[in-house]
Amino acid sequence: MNNTKNRVDVKVTLTFNGDDILEAATAATRGVSPWIHSMESNFGMLRMVVDDESETPTESGLKNIVVTPGQIFRAFSRLVELQTTHCSGYPIQDLDNADACTADLILQQAIYGEIVWG
Numbered sequence: 001m002n003n004t005k006n007r008v009d010v011k012v013t014l015t016f017n018g019d020d021i022l023e024a025a026t027a028a029t030r031g032v033s034p035w036i037h038s039m040e041s042n043f044g045m046l047r048m049v050v051d052d053e054s055e056t057p058t059e060s061g062l063k064n065i066v067v068t069p070g071q072i073f074r075a076f077s078r079l080v081e082l083q084t085t086h087c088s089g090y091p092i093q094d095l096d097n098a099d100a101c102t103a104d105l106i107l108q109q110a111i112y113g114e115i116v117w118g
Contacts (some may be wrong), residue, residue: 014080016095018073024098025072025106033104035117037062044069046107053116067110075110084115 022044035051045068052061076092084092087101095102108115 014093016076016093018069020095020098021073021076021106022069024095024102025076025110027098027100027103033100033107036107044072046072048107048111050111053112065111067107071110072106076106079105079109 026039026041026046035053037049037051039046039048041047045066047064047066049062049064052063054061079092084105086092086094086097086099086105088097090097092102092105104117105115108117
């Protein structure tokens with residue numbers, strides 16, 4: 001039955017430790033994320049050289065960017081909202097099992113606004 005007359009929308013707030021999110025986002029990703037060419041971290045900010053996804057594969061452009069903790073938190077929040085799963089299938093918000101796949105997904109969302117590479 002599809003009765004929307006009595007539908008109730010509920011907004012749920014989830015709280016995560018910001019340090020856990022930053023740690024998850026900065027896991028060693030270069031081994032499994034060839035689109036990240038360099039990454040250095042200073043006080044939660046990441047300075048990175050990454051592939052420019054707007055270039056064709058034969059042109060392979062690079063861009064130098066800075067990702068702030070706020071961008072990382074918003075990206076993580078969006079992935080939770082989208083019910084994104086880790087490469088192994090568990091929910092992205094399971095930070096007890098965060099690894100390079102978790103970092104890869106968070107950073108793609110923060111940098112490109114979407115998951116570009118599967």
